[in-house]
Amino acid sequence: MPLEVRERQELAISDLLDRALNKGVVIWGEATISLAGVDLIYVGLKVLVGSVDAVHQMRFALRDDASTDAEELM
Template structure:
């Protein structure tokens, strides 16, 4: 009897659609900061915080009419 080990994740080929499906099923948090400065003077500061997740049909939409 031969026992085979599963291929490590780093060596597996995963389709982009499958990767997005896995990420959206659990949710993704994106955080970032961007500061534009000249001569040590902050001119523009942008802070980004985003949560990206899939939503099931059981969650009501803001655009649906209420009964």
């Protein structure tokens, strides 16, 4: 059995969410969050960010909607 390598399209959504929602550069502007009309708006996906629980929750949501997602993302 060879070493398992998962590239690109095979990447797990849980790994992606862990990275794209929790890591990477953030620049906070002088007036960071407002409803409109500020120099910089940062949307933190507050209902989804951060925890394993949240990622877990999404994983199951995605599994349920997997076929629809695949079509919409093409």
